[in-house]
Amino acid sequence: MADLVLGGLTKRFGTVAAVDGIDLKVEHGLLCCLLGPSGCGKTTTLRLVAGFIEPDGGTIAVGGKLLSDARASLPPERRAMSMIFQSYALWPHMTLFDNVAYGLVLRGLGREAIRAKVEEFLKAIRMEALAERYPGELSGGQQQRVALARALIVEPEILLLDEPLSNLDANLREEMRFELRRLHDRYRYTTLYVTHDQAEAMSTADLIVVMNHGRIEQAGPPETIYNRPASAFVARFIGGTNILKARRLDAQHVAVGDLALRCASVPATGDLVVSIRMHQIALAANRAEGTANTAAVTIRRRVFLGASNDYLVELADGSQLRVTTTPETDLAVGARAWVGLPERHCLALAE
Protein backbone atom coordinates (compact mmCIF):
# COMPACT_ATOMS: atom_id res chain seq x y z
CA MET A 1 0.00 0.00 0.00
CA ALA A 2 1.64 3.16 -1.19
CA ASP A 3 0.19 5.97 0.82
CA LEU A 4 2.10 9.24 0.76
CA VAL A 5 2.79 11.03 4.04
CA LEU A 6 4.42 14.45 4.37
CA GLY A 7 5.36 15.53 7.89
CA GLY A 8 6.31 19.14 8.61
CA LEU A 9 7.89 19.40 5.17
CA THR A 10 9.91 22.62 4.78
CA LYS A 11 12.00 24.09 1.97
CA ARG A 12 13.64 27.51 2.07
CA PHE A 13 15.11 29.42 -0.86
CA GLY A 14 17.34 32.03 0.73
CA THR A 15 15.23 33.52 3.49
CA VAL A 16 11.89 32.68 1.87
CA ALA A 17 10.12 29.53 2.99
CA ALA A 18 8.68 28.19 -0.28
CA VAL A 19 7.19 25.25 1.59
CA ASP A 20 6.51 26.00 5.24
CA GLY A 21 5.82 22.95 7.40
CA ILE A 22 3.33 20.94 5.38
CA ASP A 23 1.54 17.95 6.91
CA LEU A 24 -0.40 15.82 4.47
CA LYS A 25 -1.51 12.22 4.11
CA VAL A 26 -2.72 10.86 0.77
CA GLU A 27 -4.28 7.41 1.06
CA HIS A 28 -3.32 4.70 -1.44
CA GLY A 29 -5.06 5.04 -4.80
CA LEU A 30 -6.34 8.57 -4.27
CA LEU A 31 -5.81 11.47 -6.63
CA CYS A 32 -4.77 14.51 -4.63
CA CYS A 33 -4.64 17.98 -6.19
CA LEU A 34 -2.31 20.66 -4.87
CA LEU A 35 -4.16 23.83 -5.81
CA GLY A 36 -3.06 27.42 -5.43
CA PRO A 37 -1.83 30.57 -7.15
CA SER A 38 1.66 30.69 -8.63
CA GLY A 39 4.31 30.97 -5.94
CA CYS A 40 2.21 29.20 -3.30
CA GLY A 41 4.70 26.34 -3.00
CA LYS A 42 2.71 23.63 -4.74
CA THR A 43 5.33 22.90 -7.42
CA THR A 44 8.14 22.99 -4.85
CA THR A 45 6.19 20.44 -2.79
CA LEU A 46 5.84 18.20 -5.84
CA ARG A 47 9.55 18.49 -6.67
CA LEU A 48 10.42 17.65 -3.06
CA VAL A 49 8.29 14.53 -3.28
CA ALA A 50 9.91 13.63 -6.62
CA GLY A 51 13.36 14.05 -5.09
CA PHE A 52 14.59 16.75 -7.47
CA ILE A 53 15.22 19.01 -4.50
CA GLU A 54 16.03 18.18 -0.90
CA PRO A 55 14.00 19.43 2.06
CA ASP A 56 15.41 21.67 4.80
CA GLY A 57 13.14 20.02 7.33
CA GLY A 58 10.38 17.48 7.75
CA THR A 59 9.88 14.06 6.19
CA ILE A 60 8.49 12.36 3.10
CA ALA A 61 7.40 8.75 3.42
CA VAL A 62 5.72 6.34 1.00
CA GLY A 63 4.07 3.20 2.35
CA GLY A 64 5.77 3.76 5.69
CA LYS A 65 9.24 3.95 4.12
CA LEU A 66 11.16 7.18 4.70
CA LEU A 67 12.42 8.78 1.47
CA SER A 68 13.57 12.25 2.59
CA ASP A 69 14.39 14.12 5.71
CA ALA A 70 16.66 17.07 6.45
CA ARG A 71 19.73 14.82 6.60
CA ALA A 72 19.31 12.35 3.75
CA SER A 73 17.33 12.14 0.55
CA LEU A 74 16.86 9.23 -1.81
CA PRO A 75 17.67 10.30 -5.42
CA PRO A 76 14.70 10.49 -7.84
CA GLU A 77 15.65 7.31 -9.72
CA ARG A 78 15.28 5.21 -6.58
CA ARG A 79 11.83 6.46 -5.55
CA ALA A 80 9.46 4.40 -7.72
CA MET A 81 7.69 7.55 -8.81
CA SER A 82 6.90 8.84 -12.27
CA MET A 83 6.54 12.50 -13.06
CA ILE A 84 4.60 14.19 -15.84
CA PHE A 85 5.56 17.70 -16.88
CA GLN A 86 3.74 20.74 -18.20
CA SER A 87 6.05 20.70 -21.24
CA TYR A 88 5.40 16.93 -21.78
CA ALA A 89 9.19 16.37 -21.75
CA LEU A 90 9.11 13.66 -24.40
CA TRP A 91 12.57 12.96 -25.77
CA PRO A 92 12.65 14.41 -29.27
CA HIS A 93 15.34 12.04 -30.51
CA MET A 94 13.33 8.90 -29.77
CA THR A 95 10.21 7.47 -31.39
CA LEU A 96 7.02 7.20 -29.35
CA PHE A 97 7.74 3.50 -28.94
CA ASP A 98 11.23 4.19 -27.58
CA ASN A 99 9.96 6.95 -25.33
CA VAL A 100 7.39 4.67 -23.73
CA ALA A 101 9.78 1.69 -23.64
CA TYR A 102 12.66 3.55 -21.94
CA GLY A 103 11.57 2.90 -18.35
CA LEU A 104 11.34 -0.84 -19.09
CA VAL A 105 14.72 -0.84 -20.86
CA LEU A 106 16.22 0.66 -17.70
CA ARG A 107 14.66 -2.17 -15.70
CA GLY A 108 16.35 -4.72 -17.94
CA LEU A 109 13.25 -6.38 -19.37
CA GLY A 110 13.59 -8.61 -22.42
CA ARG A 111 12.80 -7.30 -25.89
CA GLU A 112 9.63 -9.32 -26.37
CA ALA A 113 8.28 -8.43 -22.94
CA ILE A 114 8.97 -4.75 -23.64
CA ARG A 115 7.29 -4.88 -27.05
CA ALA A 116 4.15 -6.52 -25.67
CA LYS A 117 3.85 -4.11 -22.78
CA VAL A 118 4.51 -0.95 -24.81
CA GLU A 119 1.90 -2.02 -27.35
CA GLU A 120 -0.61 -2.60 -24.55
CA PHE A 121 0.00 0.89 -23.18
CA LEU A 122 -0.06 2.60 -26.57
CA LYS A 123 -3.40 0.89 -27.09
CA ALA A 124 -4.63 2.17 -23.73
CA ILE A 125 -3.99 5.74 -24.89
CA ARG A 126 -5.29 4.86 -28.38
CA MET A 127 -2.04 5.69 -30.17
CA GLU A 128 -0.77 2.29 -31.30
CA ALA A 129 -0.81 3.46 -34.94
CA LEU A 130 1.73 6.22 -34.26
CA ALA A 131 4.38 4.13 -32.48
CA GLU A 132 7.15 4.90 -34.97
CA ARG A 133 6.51 8.65 -35.08
CA TYR A 134 8.69 11.25 -33.36
CA PRO A 135 7.23 13.54 -30.67
CA GLY A 136 7.70 16.61 -32.88
CA GLU A 137 5.10 15.23 -35.27
CA LEU A 138 2.34 15.06 -32.63
CA SER A 139 -0.16 17.57 -31.23
CA GLY A 140 0.14 18.71 -27.60
CA GLY A 141 -2.71 16.47 -26.47
CA GLN A 142 -1.16 13.43 -28.13
CA GLN A 143 2.22 14.21 -26.61
CA GLN A 144 0.74 14.42 -23.14
CA ARG A 145 -1.00 11.08 -23.58
CA VAL A 146 2.32 9.52 -24.56
CA ALA A 147 3.92 11.12 -21.50
CA LEU A 148 1.19 9.48 -19.40
CA ALA A 149 1.82 6.07 -20.95
CA ARG A 150 5.57 6.49 -20.43
CA ALA A 151 4.99 7.31 -16.76
CA LEU A 152 2.43 4.57 -16.08
CA ILE A 153 4.21 1.69 -17.82
CA VAL A 154 6.84 1.41 -15.05
CA GLU A 155 4.06 0.88 -12.47
CA PRO A 156 5.15 3.63 -10.10
CA GLU A 157 4.06 3.71 -6.48
CA ILE A 158 3.29 7.40 -6.87
CA LEU A 159 2.37 9.36 -9.97
CA LEU A 160 3.30 13.05 -10.00
CA LEU A 161 1.76 15.57 -12.38
CA ASP A 162 3.00 19.14 -12.73
CA GLU A 163 0.32 21.28 -14.40
CA PRO A 164 -0.06 18.62 -17.10
CA LEU A 165 -2.85 20.37 -19.00
CA SER A 166 -1.74 24.02 -18.87
CA ASN A 167 -0.23 24.00 -22.37
CA LEU A 168 -3.36 22.63 -24.04
CA ASP A 169 -6.21 24.66 -25.48
CA ALA A 170 -9.52 24.83 -23.62
CA ASN A 171 -11.47 22.08 -25.43
CA LEU A 172 -8.62 19.63 -25.32
CA ARG A 173 -8.01 20.40 -21.66
CA GLU A 174 -11.52 19.34 -20.75
CA GLU A 175 -11.19 16.15 -22.77
CA MET A 176 -7.84 15.37 -21.17
CA ARG A 177 -9.30 15.83 -17.67
CA PHE A 178 -11.65 12.96 -18.31
CA GLU A 179 -8.84 10.97 -19.93
CA LEU A 180 -6.67 11.50 -16.84
CA ARG A 181 -9.49 10.45 -14.56
CA ARG A 182 -10.27 7.41 -16.72
CA LEU A 183 -6.63 6.25 -16.63
CA HIS A 184 -6.50 6.91 -12.89
CA ASP A 185 -9.62 4.84 -12.27
CA ARG A 186 -8.10 2.05 -14.37
CA TYR A 187 -4.62 1.94 -12.80
CA ARG A 188 -5.32 3.43 -9.33
CA TYR A 189 -1.94 4.94 -8.57
CA THR A 190 -1.59 7.27 -5.63
CA THR A 191 -1.37 10.56 -7.50
CA LEU A 192 -0.18 14.03 -6.61
CA TYR A 193 -1.39 16.59 -9.12
CA VAL A 194 -0.35 20.24 -9.18
CA THR A 195 -2.61 22.81 -10.81
CA HIS A 196 -3.68 26.43 -10.49
CA ASP A 197 -6.99 25.74 -12.23
CA GLN A 198 -9.76 25.11 -9.71
CA ALA A 199 -12.09 23.61 -12.34
CA GLU A 200 -9.39 21.08 -13.21
CA ALA A 201 -8.95 20.22 -9.53
CA MET A 202 -12.71 19.93 -8.97
CA SER A 203 -13.22 17.58 -11.89
CA THR A 204 -10.28 15.24 -11.30
CA ALA A 205 -9.40 15.13 -7.60
CA ASP A 206 -10.50 12.94 -4.71
CA LEU A 207 -8.74 15.27 -2.33
CA ILE A 208 -7.99 18.95 -2.89
CA VAL A 209 -5.25 20.72 -0.96
CA VAL A 210 -5.45 24.50 -1.28
CA MET A 211 -2.06 26.12 -0.66
CA ASN A 212 -1.00 29.70 -0.01
CA HIS A 213 2.39 31.12 1.02
CA GLY A 214 3.87 27.64 1.43
CA ARG A 215 1.16 26.46 3.81
CA ILE A 216 -2.00 24.41 3.52
CA GLU A 217 -5.09 26.61 3.77
CA GLN A 218 -7.51 23.71 3.57
CA ALA A 219 -7.50 20.06 2.58
CA GLY A 220 -10.64 18.09 1.81
CA PRO A 221 -12.85 16.54 -0.85
CA PRO A 222 -13.94 18.90 -3.67
CA GLU A 223 -17.47 19.26 -2.24
CA THR A 224 -16.15 20.45 1.12
CA ILE A 225 -13.70 22.88 -0.47
CA TYR A 226 -16.49 24.30 -2.58
CA ASN A 227 -19.32 24.39 -0.05
CA ARG A 228 -17.39 24.93 3.18
CA PRO A 229 -14.26 26.97 2.44
CA ALA A 230 -12.23 27.29 5.63
CA SER A 231 -10.93 30.78 4.90
CA ALA A 232 -11.55 33.87 2.81
CA PHE A 233 -8.51 32.89 0.69
CA VAL A 234 -10.01 29.51 -0.22
CA ALA A 235 -13.40 31.05 -1.03
CA ARG A 236 -11.77 33.68 -3.24
CA PHE A 237 -9.51 31.19 -4.99
CA ILE A 238 -12.28 28.72 -5.77
CA GLY A 239 -14.23 31.67 -7.16
CA GLY A 240 -17.86 32.07 -8.20
CA THR A 241 -18.54 33.92 -5.00
CA ASN A 242 -19.10 37.40 -3.56
CA ILE A 243 -16.76 38.43 -0.78
CA LEU A 244 -17.99 41.28 1.43
CA LYS A 245 -16.17 42.95 4.31
CA ALA A 246 -18.06 42.26 7.53
CA ARG A 247 -18.08 43.06 11.25
CA ARG A 248 -19.01 40.59 13.99
CA LEU A 249 -22.23 41.41 15.87
CA ASP A 250 -22.79 38.19 17.83
CA ALA A 251 -22.41 34.42 17.39
CA GLN A 252 -25.12 34.42 14.69
CA HIS A 253 -24.94 37.84 13.05
CA VAL A 254 -22.52 40.05 11.14
CA ALA A 255 -22.92 43.56 9.77
CA VAL A 256 -22.14 44.29 6.13
CA GLY A 257 -22.32 48.07 5.84
CA ASP A 258 -25.58 48.84 7.64
CA LEU A 259 -27.11 45.50 6.70
CA ALA A 260 -27.31 42.87 9.44
CA LEU A 261 -26.91 39.32 8.11
CA ARG A 262 -27.74 36.11 9.89
CA CYS A 263 -25.02 33.53 9.21
CA ALA A 264 -24.61 29.84 9.94
CA SER A 265 -21.74 30.49 12.34
CA VAL A 266 -19.42 33.41 12.99
CA PRO A 267 -15.72 33.11 13.95
CA ALA A 268 -15.10 34.64 17.39
CA THR A 269 -12.29 37.05 16.52
CA GLY A 270 -10.34 38.67 13.76
CA ASP A 271 -11.24 40.46 10.56
CA LEU A 272 -14.24 38.92 8.87
CA VAL A 273 -15.66 38.59 5.41
CA VAL A 274 -18.89 37.05 4.26
CA SER A 275 -18.83 34.77 1.23
CA ILE A 276 -22.06 34.21 -0.73
CA ARG A 277 -22.04 32.20 -3.96
CA MET A 278 -23.42 34.05 -6.97
CA HIS A 279 -25.98 31.35 -7.81
CA GLN A 280 -27.21 31.01 -4.23
CA ILE A 281 -28.56 34.55 -4.05
CA ALA A 282 -32.25 35.02 -4.86
CA LEU A 283 -33.04 38.08 -7.00
CA ALA A 284 -36.63 39.30 -7.50
CA ALA A 285 -38.57 42.48 -8.23
CA ASN A 286 -40.43 42.25 -4.89
CA ARG A 287 -39.39 41.48 -1.37
CA ALA A 288 -40.07 37.88 -0.38
CA GLU A 289 -42.47 37.72 2.61
CA GLY A 290 -41.16 36.81 6.06
CA THR A 291 -37.56 36.03 5.13
CA ALA A 292 -34.57 37.39 6.94
CA ASN A 293 -31.38 38.51 5.14
CA THR A 294 -33.05 40.58 2.43
CA ALA A 295 -31.88 43.89 1.02
CA ALA A 296 -32.98 46.44 -1.56
CA VAL A 297 -30.68 46.76 -4.55
CA THR A 298 -30.36 48.57 -7.84
CA ILE A 299 -29.55 46.62 -11.03
CA ARG A 300 -26.30 47.94 -12.48
CA ARG A 301 -25.46 45.48 -15.23
CA ARG A 302 -27.02 42.49 -16.86
CA VAL A 303 -25.27 39.94 -19.09
CA PHE A 304 -27.25 37.23 -20.82
CA LEU A 305 -25.16 34.03 -20.90
CA GLY A 306 -27.64 31.69 -22.56
CA ALA A 307 -28.08 29.18 -19.77
CA SER A 308 -28.19 31.94 -17.15
CA ASN A 309 -28.30 35.66 -16.51
CA ASP A 310 -25.42 37.38 -14.79
CA TYR A 311 -26.46 40.48 -12.85
CA LEU A 312 -24.37 43.08 -11.06
CA VAL A 313 -26.42 44.72 -8.31
CA GLU A 314 -25.62 47.51 -5.87
CA LEU A 315 -26.59 47.64 -2.21
CA ALA A 316 -27.68 50.85 -0.45
CA ASP A 317 -24.14 51.47 0.86
CA GLY A 318 -22.65 51.19 -2.62
CA SER A 319 -21.09 47.73 -2.31
CA GLN A 320 -21.78 45.42 -5.24
CA LEU A 321 -22.86 41.81 -5.61
CA ARG A 322 -22.83 39.47 -8.59
CA VAL A 323 -25.89 37.27 -8.91
CA THR A 324 -26.45 34.38 -11.30
CA THR A 325 -30.11 33.69 -12.03
CA THR A 326 -32.20 31.58 -14.38
CA PRO A 327 -32.50 33.08 -17.87
CA GLU A 328 -36.21 33.79 -17.17
CA THR A 329 -35.45 36.44 -14.53
CA ASP A 330 -35.99 39.67 -16.39
CA LEU A 331 -34.96 42.89 -14.63
CA ALA A 332 -33.92 46.05 -16.44
CA VAL A 333 -30.72 47.94 -15.72
CA GLY A 334 -31.46 50.79 -13.26
CA ALA A 335 -34.54 49.06 -11.81
CA ARG A 336 -35.01 48.55 -8.05
CA ALA A 337 -35.14 44.94 -6.84
CA TRP A 338 -34.62 42.75 -3.77
CA VAL A 339 -31.97 40.16 -3.01
CA GLY A 340 -32.43 37.29 -0.59
CA LEU A 341 -29.26 35.92 1.02
CA PRO A 342 -30.11 32.46 2.48
CA GLU A 343 -28.65 32.07 5.94
CA ARG A 344 -27.03 28.70 5.31
CA HIS A 345 -25.19 30.07 2.29
CA CYS A 346 -23.84 33.15 4.07
CA LEU A 347 -20.41 32.00 5.20
CA ALA A 348 -18.66 34.24 7.69
CA LEU A 349 -14.92 33.59 7.28
CA ALA A 350 -11.75 34.83 8.92
CA GLU A 351 -9.83 37.07 6.56
Added chain:
Amino acid sequence: MKLWRGLFGGLIGAVYVFLMLPIAIVVMASFNSTRALRFPPEGFSLRWYVAFFESEPFMESFRLSLVLGVAATVASVLIGTPAALYYVRFAGRWREAFRLYVLAPLLLPEILTAIALLFFYYQIGIGTKSVAGLFIGHVVVCIPFVFLQVTASLYNLSPSLEEAARSLGASPWMTFLRITLPLIKPGVINGALFAFIISFDNVSISLLLKGIGSTPLPMQLFDYLRWGFDPTTAAASVVSILMTLGAVVLVDRLVGLRAMRF
Protein backbone atom coordinates in the same frame (compact mmCIF):
# COMPACT_ATOMS: atom_id res chain seq x y z
CA MET B 1 12.09 48.92 -50.74
CA LYS B 2 13.46 47.37 -53.90
CA LEU B 3 16.32 49.84 -54.02
CA TRP B 4 17.27 49.13 -50.42
CA ARG B 5 17.16 45.44 -50.99
CA GLY B 6 19.41 45.85 -54.03
CA LEU B 7 21.89 47.99 -52.10
CA PHE B 8 21.93 45.56 -49.21
CA GLY B 9 22.51 42.65 -51.56
CA GLY B 10 25.33 44.57 -53.21
CA LEU B 11 26.95 45.31 -49.85
CA ILE B 12 26.84 41.67 -48.81
CA GLY B 13 28.27 40.68 -52.17
CA ALA B 14 31.12 43.15 -51.71
CA VAL B 15 31.91 41.77 -48.25
CA TYR B 16 32.03 38.24 -49.65
CA VAL B 17 34.32 39.31 -52.50
CA PHE B 18 36.58 41.05 -50.00
CA LEU B 19 36.76 37.91 -47.87
CA MET B 20 37.00 35.32 -50.62
CA LEU B 21 39.16 37.07 -53.22
CA PRO B 22 42.51 36.59 -51.44
CA ILE B 23 41.70 32.91 -50.99
CA ALA B 24 40.77 32.59 -54.64
CA ILE B 25 44.06 34.27 -55.62
CA VAL B 26 46.07 31.88 -53.45
CA VAL B 27 44.25 28.91 -54.96
CA MET B 28 44.93 30.14 -58.48
CA ALA B 29 48.54 31.02 -57.72
CA SER B 30 49.17 27.49 -56.46
CA PHE B 31 48.75 26.21 -60.02
CA ASN B 32 51.54 28.47 -61.34
CA SER B 33 54.03 26.79 -63.57
CA THR B 34 56.78 29.36 -62.94
CA ARG B 35 59.09 29.65 -59.96
CA ALA B 36 57.75 32.96 -58.71
CA LEU B 37 54.50 33.34 -56.77
CA ARG B 38 52.62 35.30 -59.41
CA PHE B 39 49.12 36.42 -60.05
CA PRO B 40 47.56 35.99 -62.55
CA PRO B 41 49.24 32.57 -62.78
CA GLU B 42 51.33 31.66 -65.76
CA GLY B 43 50.52 28.29 -67.24
CA PHE B 44 49.05 25.40 -65.26
CA SER B 45 50.93 22.78 -63.30
CA LEU B 46 50.70 20.66 -60.19
CA ARG B 47 54.44 20.79 -59.56
CA TRP B 48 54.09 22.82 -56.37
CA TYR B 49 51.72 20.28 -54.91
CA VAL B 50 54.27 17.61 -55.73
CA ALA B 51 56.93 19.82 -54.13
CA PHE B 52 54.79 20.21 -51.01
CA PHE B 53 54.08 16.52 -50.61
CA GLU B 54 57.70 15.63 -51.25
CA SER B 55 59.11 18.15 -48.81
CA GLU B 56 60.08 16.31 -45.62
CA PRO B 57 59.76 19.42 -43.33
CA PHE B 58 56.32 20.29 -44.72
CA MET B 59 55.07 16.73 -44.39
CA GLU B 60 56.37 16.46 -40.85
CA SER B 61 54.63 19.72 -39.93
CA PHE B 62 51.47 18.64 -41.70
CA ARG B 63 51.35 15.39 -39.73
CA LEU B 64 52.10 17.22 -36.49
CA SER B 65 49.31 19.75 -37.14
CA LEU B 66 46.84 16.96 -37.90
CA VAL B 67 47.71 14.94 -34.81
CA LEU B 68 47.83 18.06 -32.67
CA GLY B 69 44.48 19.27 -34.08
CA VAL B 70 42.74 15.97 -33.44
CA ALA B 71 44.25 15.59 -29.96
CA ALA B 72 43.42 19.17 -28.98
CA THR B 73 39.87 18.69 -30.29
CA VAL B 74 39.32 15.52 -28.29
CA ALA B 75 40.80 17.04 -25.14
CA SER B 76 38.89 20.31 -25.41
CA VAL B 77 35.59 18.45 -26.00
CA LEU B 78 36.29 16.24 -22.99
CA ILE B 79 36.95 19.30 -20.84
CA GLY B 80 34.63 21.90 -22.43
CA THR B 81 31.47 19.77 -22.42
CA PRO B 82 31.46 18.96 -18.69
CA ALA B 83 32.39 22.59 -18.00
CA ALA B 84 29.35 23.78 -19.97
CA LEU B 85 27.15 21.24 -18.19
CA TYR B 86 28.40 22.43 -14.81
CA TYR B 87 27.92 26.08 -15.76
CA VAL B 88 24.36 25.72 -17.08
CA ARG B 89 22.95 23.14 -14.67
CA PHE B 90 24.85 23.24 -11.39
CA ALA B 91 27.02 26.33 -10.89
CA GLY B 92 25.93 28.37 -7.90
CA ARG B 93 27.49 31.44 -6.42
CA TRP B 94 30.62 31.61 -8.61
CA ARG B 95 28.75 31.00 -11.81
CA GLU B 96 29.80 34.10 -13.73
CA ALA B 97 33.36 33.96 -12.42
CA PHE B 98 33.53 30.39 -13.65
CA ARG B 99 32.34 31.42 -17.11
CA LEU B 100 34.92 34.21 -17.36
CA TYR B 101 37.62 31.81 -16.20
CA VAL B 102 36.77 29.32 -18.96
CA LEU B 103 36.43 32.02 -21.62
CA ALA B 104 39.53 33.99 -20.59
CA PRO B 105 41.78 32.56 -23.34
CA LEU B 106 39.23 33.82 -25.87
CA LEU B 107 38.76 37.23 -24.23
CA LEU B 108 42.47 37.96 -23.79
CA PRO B 109 44.79 38.45 -26.77
CA GLU B 110 46.03 34.98 -27.66
CA ILE B 111 49.65 36.10 -27.59
CA LEU B 112 49.24 37.01 -23.89
CA THR B 113 48.02 33.52 -23.13
CA ALA B 114 51.03 32.18 -24.99
CA ILE B 115 53.47 34.41 -23.09
CA ALA B 116 51.90 33.46 -19.77
CA LEU B 117 52.13 29.76 -20.60
CA LEU B 118 55.73 30.16 -21.74
CA PHE B 119 56.72 31.77 -18.42
CA PHE B 120 54.81 29.11 -16.57
CA TYR B 121 56.50 26.25 -18.45
CA TYR B 122 59.94 27.62 -17.67
CA GLN B 123 58.97 28.15 -14.03
CA ILE B 124 57.93 24.54 -13.59
CA GLY B 125 60.84 23.33 -15.66
CA ILE B 126 59.24 21.73 -18.70
CA GLY B 127 60.14 24.62 -21.01
CA THR B 128 59.45 23.98 -24.67
CA LYS B 129 61.40 20.77 -24.88
CA SER B 130 58.40 18.52 -25.47
CA VAL B 131 55.30 18.79 -27.61
CA ALA B 132 53.17 18.53 -24.42
CA GLY B 133 53.42 22.26 -23.78
CA LEU B 134 52.25 23.05 -27.28
CA PHE B 135 49.38 20.59 -26.88
CA ILE B 136 48.27 22.18 -23.59
CA GLY B 137 48.40 25.64 -25.18
CA HIS B 138 46.18 24.50 -28.04
CA VAL B 139 43.71 22.87 -25.67
CA VAL B 140 43.50 26.07 -23.61
CA VAL B 141 42.51 28.21 -26.61
CA CYS B 142 40.14 25.54 -28.00
CA ILE B 143 38.10 24.98 -24.82
CA PRO B 144 36.16 28.30 -25.01
CA PHE B 145 34.76 27.39 -28.45
CA VAL B 146 33.49 24.03 -27.27
CA PHE B 147 32.17 25.64 -24.07
CA LEU B 148 30.23 28.33 -25.95
CA GLN B 149 28.64 25.91 -28.42
CA VAL B 150 27.65 23.36 -25.79
CA THR B 151 26.35 26.08 -23.45
CA ALA B 152 24.05 27.33 -26.21
CA SER B 153 22.70 23.81 -26.84
CA LEU B 154 22.13 23.25 -23.14
CA TYR B 155 20.14 26.46 -22.81
CA ASN B 156 17.80 25.10 -25.48
CA LEU B 157 17.41 21.83 -23.59
CA SER B 158 14.64 21.82 -21.00
CA PRO B 159 15.82 20.33 -17.67
CA SER B 160 12.52 18.46 -17.50
CA LEU B 161 13.78 16.16 -20.29
CA GLU B 162 16.52 15.04 -17.94
CA GLU B 163 14.24 14.97 -14.91
CA ALA B 164 11.76 12.77 -16.76
CA ALA B 165 14.52 10.19 -17.29
CA ARG B 166 15.60 10.40 -13.64
CA SER B 167 12.06 9.86 -12.41
CA LEU B 168 11.75 6.78 -14.65
CA GLY B 169 14.76 5.27 -12.94
CA ALA B 170 17.82 6.43 -14.90
CA SER B 171 20.96 7.23 -12.93
CA PRO B 172 22.58 10.64 -13.55
CA TRP B 173 25.25 9.03 -15.76
CA MET B 174 22.66 7.06 -17.75
CA THR B 175 20.58 10.22 -18.16
CA PHE B 176 23.60 12.04 -19.53
CA LEU B 177 24.46 9.28 -22.01
CA ARG B 178 20.97 8.55 -23.31
CA ILE B 179 19.20 11.90 -23.03
CA THR B 180 21.51 14.89 -22.58
CA LEU B 181 24.35 13.89 -24.87
CA PRO B 182 22.23 12.92 -27.91
CA LEU B 183 20.30 16.17 -27.57
CA ILE B 184 23.34 18.46 -27.28
CA LYS B 185 25.21 16.51 -29.96
CA PRO B 186 24.91 19.27 -32.59
CA GLY B 187 26.53 21.70 -30.16
CA VAL B 188 29.31 19.29 -29.24
CA ILE B 189 30.04 18.61 -32.92
CA ASN B 190 30.07 22.28 -33.84
CA GLY B 191 32.35 22.96 -30.88
CA ALA B 192 34.68 20.16 -31.97
CA LEU B 193 34.76 21.53 -35.50
CA PHE B 194 35.66 24.99 -34.24
CA ALA B 195 38.31 23.52 -31.96
CA PHE B 196 39.93 21.59 -34.81
CA ILE B 197 40.00 24.61 -37.11
CA ILE B 198 41.33 26.89 -34.38
CA SER B 199 44.09 24.44 -33.54
CA PHE B 200 44.93 23.54 -37.13
CA ASP B 201 45.70 27.09 -38.18
CA ASN B 202 46.79 28.52 -34.87
CA VAL B 203 49.79 30.87 -35.07
CA SER B 204 50.19 32.83 -31.82
CA ILE B 205 50.32 29.90 -29.44
CA SER B 206 52.50 27.81 -31.73
CA LEU B 207 54.85 30.75 -32.31
CA LEU B 208 55.93 30.81 -28.68
CA LEU B 209 55.37 27.28 -27.51
CA LYS B 210 56.63 25.14 -30.37
CA GLY B 211 59.65 23.06 -29.48
CA ILE B 212 62.72 22.35 -31.49
CA GLY B 213 61.84 19.92 -34.23
CA SER B 214 58.10 20.19 -33.63
CA THR B 215 56.80 22.89 -35.93
CA PRO B 216 53.07 23.00 -36.82
CA LEU B 217 52.16 23.67 -40.44
CA PRO B 218 51.30 27.40 -40.13
CA MET B 219 54.69 28.01 -38.44
CA GLN B 220 56.45 25.97 -41.10
CA LEU B 221 54.77 28.10 -43.79
CA PHE B 222 55.78 31.22 -41.94
CA ASP B 223 59.41 30.10 -41.72
CA TYR B 224 59.42 29.03 -45.36
CA LEU B 225 58.09 32.42 -46.49
CA ARG B 226 61.00 34.12 -44.78
CA TRP B 227 63.51 32.42 -47.07
CA GLY B 228 61.68 31.69 -50.23
CA PHE B 229 58.69 32.94 -52.07
CA ASP B 230 57.66 30.15 -54.38
CA PRO B 231 54.18 28.68 -54.96
CA THR B 232 54.80 25.74 -52.58
CA THR B 233 53.36 27.96 -49.85
CA ALA B 234 50.27 28.54 -51.95
CA ALA B 235 49.90 24.81 -52.48
CA ALA B 236 50.31 24.25 -48.73
CA SER B 237 47.63 26.87 -48.05
CA VAL B 238 45.25 25.18 -50.46
CA VAL B 239 45.84 21.85 -48.74
CA SER B 240 45.06 23.55 -45.38
CA ILE B 241 41.90 25.07 -46.75
CA LEU B 242 40.81 21.71 -48.17
CA MET B 243 41.50 20.07 -44.81
CA THR B 244 39.27 22.51 -43.01
CA LEU B 245 36.54 22.39 -45.63
CA GLY B 246 36.78 18.63 -45.69
CA ALA B 247 36.31 18.45 -41.94
CA VAL B 248 33.19 20.62 -42.17
CA VAL B 249 31.66 18.62 -45.01
CA LEU B 250 32.56 15.29 -43.43
CA VAL B 251 31.01 16.20 -40.10
CA ASP B 252 27.90 17.55 -41.77
CA ARG B 253 27.52 14.37 -43.83
CA LEU B 254 28.24 12.01 -40.96
CA VAL B 255 26.29 13.51 -38.10
CA GLY B 256 25.25 17.10 -38.75
CA LEU B 257 22.09 16.56 -40.75
CA ARG B 258 20.93 13.58 -38.73
CA ALA B 259 21.53 15.37 -35.45
CA MET B 260 19.24 18.16 -36.65
CA ARG B 261 16.37 15.88 -37.63
CA PHE B 262 13.89 16.66 -34.88
